Amino acid sequence: MAEWYIQQSDTVEDIGPLRPVELLKMVRSGDVTPETQIRKGDSAWFSASEVGGLFEAAMRPTIEYFCPQCERPVHEPPVVCAYCGREIHRALTKITENTIAGGAKRSKVDQPGKSVQQWLKSKMLRRDEENEEGTG
Template identity: 75%
Template sequence: MAEWYIQQLDAPEDIGPLRPSDLLMKVRAGDVKPDTLIRKDDSAWFVAAEVGGLFEAAMRPTIEYFCPQCERPVNEPPVRCGNCGREIHKALTRITENTISSGSVIPGQPGRSVQSWLKRKMLRRPQDGEA
Protein backbone atom coordinates (compact mmCIF):
# COMPACT_ATOMS: atom_id res chain seq x y z
CA MET A 1 0.00 0.00 0.00
CA ALA A 2 1.18 3.50 -0.79
CA GLU A 3 2.55 5.65 2.00
CA TRP A 4 2.19 9.41 1.92
CA TYR A 5 4.28 12.06 3.68
CA ILE A 6 3.53 15.69 4.44
CA GLN A 7 6.29 18.28 4.72
CA GLN A 8 5.81 20.79 7.51
CA LEU A 9 7.86 23.94 7.18
CA ASP A 10 7.76 24.79 10.89
CA ALA A 11 8.34 21.25 12.17
CA PRO A 12 11.65 19.40 12.44
CA GLU A 13 10.18 16.19 10.98
CA ASP A 14 7.79 15.31 8.19
CA ILE A 15 4.44 13.72 8.96
CA GLY A 16 4.13 10.13 7.81
CA PRO A 17 3.94 7.51 6.70
CA LEU A 18 0.21 8.01 6.17
CA ARG A 19 -2.27 5.63 4.58
CA PRO A 20 -4.33 7.14 1.75
CA SER A 21 -7.36 7.36 4.08
CA ASP A 22 -5.25 9.29 6.63
CA LEU A 23 -4.14 11.73 3.92
CA LEU A 24 -7.79 12.30 2.95
CA MET A 25 -8.65 13.01 6.60
CA LYS A 26 -5.87 15.62 6.72
CA VAL A 27 -7.22 17.23 3.53
CA ARG A 28 -10.73 17.35 5.05
CA ALA A 29 -9.37 18.88 8.25
CA GLY A 30 -7.57 21.60 6.28
CA ASP A 31 -4.13 20.36 7.34
CA VAL A 32 -3.26 19.71 3.68
CA LYS A 33 -3.93 22.63 1.37
CA PRO A 34 -3.24 22.93 -2.38
CA ASP A 35 0.22 24.42 -1.70
CA THR A 36 1.24 21.85 0.95
CA LEU A 37 4.28 19.79 -0.05
CA ILE A 38 3.57 16.06 -0.06
CA ARG A 39 5.17 12.95 -1.50
CA LYS A 40 4.19 9.37 -2.17
CA ASP A 41 6.54 6.66 -0.97
CA ASP A 42 10.06 7.80 -1.93
CA SER A 43 9.10 10.18 -4.76
CA ALA A 44 10.15 13.82 -4.95
CA TRP A 45 8.17 16.47 -3.03
CA PHE A 46 5.38 18.22 -4.93
CA VAL A 47 2.45 20.48 -4.08
CA ALA A 48 -0.80 18.71 -3.19
CA ALA A 49 -2.64 20.59 -5.97
CA GLU A 50 -0.69 18.50 -8.51
CA VAL A 51 -2.31 15.27 -7.28
CA GLY A 52 -5.28 15.02 -9.59
CA GLY A 53 -8.43 13.96 -7.79
CA LEU A 54 -7.05 14.32 -4.25
CA PHE A 55 -9.34 17.14 -3.19
CA GLU A 56 -12.31 15.67 -5.06
CA ALA A 57 -11.75 12.31 -3.33
CA ALA A 58 -11.71 14.04 0.05
CA MET A 59 -15.20 15.43 -0.64
CA ARG A 60 -16.75 12.06 -1.58
CA PRO A 61 -19.06 10.48 1.00
CA THR A 62 -17.57 7.85 3.31
CA ILE A 63 -19.52 4.61 3.79
CA GLU A 64 -18.95 2.56 6.94
CA TYR A 65 -20.36 -0.94 7.46
CA PHE A 66 -21.45 -2.52 10.76
CA CYS A 67 -22.52 -6.01 11.82
CA PRO A 68 -26.32 -6.09 12.30
CA GLN A 69 -25.92 -8.41 15.31
CA CYS A 70 -23.15 -6.86 17.41
CA GLU A 71 -22.89 -3.47 15.60
CA ARG A 72 -19.09 -3.66 15.33
CA PRO A 73 -17.36 -2.28 12.21
CA VAL A 74 -16.91 -4.76 9.35
CA ASN A 75 -15.65 -4.64 5.78
CA GLU A 76 -18.10 -4.31 2.89
CA PRO A 77 -20.31 -7.43 2.68
CA PRO A 78 -20.33 -10.26 2.03
CA VAL A 79 -18.07 -10.75 5.04
CA ARG A 80 -17.86 -12.62 8.33
CA CYS A 81 -17.90 -10.45 11.46
CA GLY A 82 -14.58 -10.72 13.28
CA ASN A 83 -16.31 -10.05 16.60
CA CYS A 84 -19.37 -12.35 16.69
CA GLY A 85 -18.60 -14.62 13.71
CA ARG A 86 -21.88 -13.93 11.91
CA GLU A 87 -21.89 -14.29 8.12
CA ILE A 88 -23.06 -10.88 6.85
CA HIS A 89 -24.72 -10.34 3.49
CA LYS A 90 -26.40 -7.04 4.37
CA ALA A 91 -24.74 -4.76 6.91
CA LEU A 92 -25.86 -1.68 8.74
CA THR A 93 -24.38 1.35 7.02
CA ARG A 94 -23.46 4.88 7.97
CA ILE A 95 -22.84 7.40 5.21
CA THR A 96 -20.86 10.50 6.10
CA GLU A 97 -20.98 13.50 3.78
CA ASN A 98 -17.49 14.99 3.76
CA THR A 99 -16.44 18.59 3.38
CA ILE A 100 -13.08 20.29 3.14
CA SER A 101 -12.04 23.09 5.41
CA SER A 102 -12.14 26.38 3.49
CA GLY A 103 -9.05 27.29 1.52
CA SER A 104 -8.30 23.72 0.43
CA VAL A 105 -10.58 23.42 -2.58
CA ILE A 106 -9.10 23.98 -6.01
CA PRO A 107 -11.81 25.71 -8.03
CA GLY A 108 -12.16 24.57 -11.61
CA GLN A 109 -9.66 21.72 -11.36
CA PRO A 110 -10.90 18.84 -13.47
CA GLY A 111 -11.45 15.56 -11.61
CA ARG A 112 -8.57 13.23 -12.37
CA SER A 113 -7.71 10.07 -10.54
CA VAL A 114 -4.60 9.80 -8.40
CA GLN A 115 -3.63 6.73 -10.45
CA SER A 116 -3.59 8.64 -13.75
CA TRP A 117 -1.72 11.52 -12.09
CA LEU A 118 0.97 9.15 -10.82
CA LYS A 119 1.35 7.56 -14.27
CA ARG A 120 1.88 11.00 -15.83
CA LYS A 121 4.40 11.87 -13.09
CA MET A 122 6.35 8.67 -13.76
CA LEU A 123 6.39 9.33 -17.52
CA ARG A 124 7.86 12.80 -16.95
CA ARG A 125 10.84 11.54 -14.94
CA PRO A 126 14.14 12.25 -16.70
CA GLN A 127 15.89 9.15 -17.96
CA ASP A 128 19.41 8.29 -16.79
CA GLY A 129 21.85 10.72 -18.34
CA GLU A 130 19.21 13.40 -19.02
CA ALA A 131 19.25 16.72 -17.22
Protein backbone atom coordinates in the same frame (compact mmCIF):
# COMPACT_ATOMS: atom_id res chain seq x y z
CA MET B 1 0.24 0.17 -0.65
CA ALA B 2 1.11 3.80 -1.29
CA GLU B 3 2.82 5.70 1.50
CA TRP B 4 2.47 9.46 1.60
CA TYR B 5 4.54 12.05 3.47
CA ILE B 6 3.68 15.63 4.36
CA GLN B 7 6.19 18.43 4.82
CA GLN B 8 5.13 20.76 7.63
CA SER B 9 6.57 24.25 7.42
CA ASP B 10 6.45 24.78 11.19
CA THR B 11 8.33 21.58 12.12
CA VAL B 12 11.61 19.97 11.16
CA GLU B 13 10.20 16.46 10.85
CA ASP B 14 7.96 15.26 8.06
CA ILE B 15 4.68 13.51 8.81
CA GLY B 16 4.41 9.97 7.49
CA PRO B 17 4.25 7.40 6.24
CA LEU B 18 0.51 7.87 5.78
CA ARG B 19 -1.92 5.51 4.11
CA PRO B 20 -4.19 7.07 1.47
CA VAL B 21 -7.15 7.06 3.89
CA GLU B 22 -5.07 9.01 6.44
CA LEU B 23 -4.03 11.54 3.79
CA LEU B 24 -7.71 12.05 2.87
CA LYS B 25 -8.57 12.67 6.53
CA MET B 26 -5.86 15.34 6.70
CA VAL B 27 -7.24 16.99 3.56
CA ARG B 28 -10.75 16.97 5.08
CA SER B 29 -9.49 18.50 8.34
CA GLY B 30 -7.68 21.28 6.48
CA ASP B 31 -4.22 20.10 7.63
CA VAL B 32 -3.35 19.48 3.96
CA THR B 33 -4.15 22.36 1.60
CA PRO B 34 -3.43 22.70 -2.13
CA GLU B 35 -0.16 24.46 -1.21
CA THR B 36 1.04 21.77 1.22
CA GLN B 37 4.19 19.98 0.07
CA ILE B 38 3.68 16.22 -0.10
CA ARG B 39 5.41 13.24 -1.67
CA LYS B 40 4.59 9.64 -2.43
CA GLY B 41 7.17 7.11 -1.30
CA ASP B 42 10.61 8.52 -2.02
CA SER B 43 9.57 10.83 -4.87
CA ALA B 44 10.37 14.55 -4.92
CA TRP B 45 8.22 17.01 -2.97
CA PHE B 46 5.35 18.68 -4.84
CA SER B 47 2.23 20.70 -4.07
CA ALA B 48 -0.83 18.70 -3.05
CA SER B 49 -2.75 20.55 -5.77
CA GLU B 50 -0.70 18.61 -8.36
CA VAL B 51 -2.27 15.29 -7.32
CA GLY B 52 -5.22 14.96 -9.66
CA GLY B 53 -8.43 14.02 -7.87
CA LEU B 54 -7.06 14.31 -4.32
CA PHE B 55 -9.41 17.06 -3.17
CA GLU B 56 -12.40 15.58 -5.04
CA ALA B 57 -11.75 12.21 -3.37
CA ALA B 58 -11.65 13.87 0.05
CA MET B 59 -15.13 15.27 -0.55
CA ARG B 60 -16.74 11.96 -1.57
CA PRO B 61 -19.05 10.34 0.98
CA THR B 62 -17.61 7.49 3.06
CA ILE B 63 -19.61 4.39 3.97
CA GLU B 64 -19.00 2.38 7.12
CA TYR B 65 -20.57 -1.05 7.68
CA PHE B 66 -21.68 -2.54 11.00
CA CYS B 67 -22.88 -5.99 12.09
CA PRO B 68 -26.67 -5.92 12.63
CA GLN B 69 -26.29 -8.25 15.63
CA CYS B 70 -23.41 -6.80 17.69
CA GLU B 71 -23.16 -3.42 15.88
CA ARG B 72 -19.39 -3.59 15.56
CA PRO B 73 -17.54 -2.48 12.39
CA VAL B 74 -17.27 -5.01 9.55
CA HIS B 75 -16.04 -4.99 5.97
CA GLU B 76 -18.48 -4.56 3.11
CA PRO B 77 -20.87 -7.56 2.91
CA PRO B 78 -21.00 -10.41 2.28
CA VAL B 79 -18.76 -11.00 5.28
CA VAL B 80 -18.58 -12.89 8.55
CA CYS B 81 -18.44 -10.67 11.65
CA ALA B 82 -15.09 -11.16 13.40
CA TYR B 83 -16.72 -10.35 16.76
CA CYS B 84 -19.90 -12.44 16.90
CA GLY B 85 -19.39 -14.86 13.99
CA ARG B 86 -22.63 -13.93 12.24
CA GLU B 87 -22.71 -14.28 8.46
CA ILE B 88 -23.73 -10.87 7.13
CA HIS B 89 -25.39 -10.23 3.79
CA ARG B 90 -26.96 -6.86 4.72
CA ALA B 91 -25.12 -4.69 7.19
CA LEU B 92 -26.09 -1.55 9.03
CA THR B 93 -24.53 1.40 7.24
CA LYS B 94 -23.38 4.85 8.19
CA ILE B 95 -22.84 7.30 5.34
CA THR B 96 -20.75 10.35 6.09
CA GLU B 97 -20.92 13.35 3.77
CA ASN B 98 -17.43 14.84 3.71
CA THR B 99 -16.29 18.42 3.34
CA ILE B 100 -12.94 20.13 3.43
CA ALA B 101 -12.36 22.42 6.40
CA GLY B 102 -11.66 25.95 5.34
CA GLY B 103 -13.22 25.34 1.91
CA ALA B 104 -10.03 24.53 0.00
CA LYS B 105 -10.25 25.98 -3.49
CA ARG B 106 -10.00 23.62 -6.40
CA SER B 107 -6.76 23.97 -8.27
CA LYS B 108 -6.64 24.39 -12.04
CA VAL B 109 -4.18 21.49 -12.05
CA ASP B 110 -6.64 19.20 -10.23
CA GLN B 111 -8.38 17.24 -12.96
CA PRO B 112 -11.54 15.27 -12.13
CA GLY B 113 -11.23 11.58 -12.91
CA LYS B 114 -7.43 11.59 -13.05
CA SER B 115 -6.13 9.04 -10.60
CA VAL B 116 -3.07 9.46 -8.44
CA GLN B 117 -1.49 6.53 -10.26
CA GLN B 118 -2.03 8.21 -13.66
CA TRP B 119 -0.65 11.46 -12.29
CA LEU B 120 2.52 9.79 -10.97
CA LYS B 121 3.02 7.96 -14.26
CA SER B 122 2.81 11.22 -16.24
CA LYS B 123 5.14 12.94 -13.75
CA MET B 124 7.72 10.14 -14.10
CA LEU B 125 7.48 10.26 -17.91
CA ARG B 126 8.11 14.03 -17.88
CA ARG B 127 11.12 13.55 -15.58
CA ASP B 128 12.53 10.82 -17.87
CA GLU B 129 12.06 13.06 -20.91
CA GLU B 130 13.85 15.93 -19.14
CA ASN B 131 16.73 13.60 -18.21
CA GLU B 132 17.03 12.40 -21.82
CA GLU B 133 17.12 15.99 -23.09
CA GLY B 134 19.84 16.84 -20.58
CA THR B 135 22.05 13.92 -21.64
CA GLY B 136 21.38 14.11 -25.36
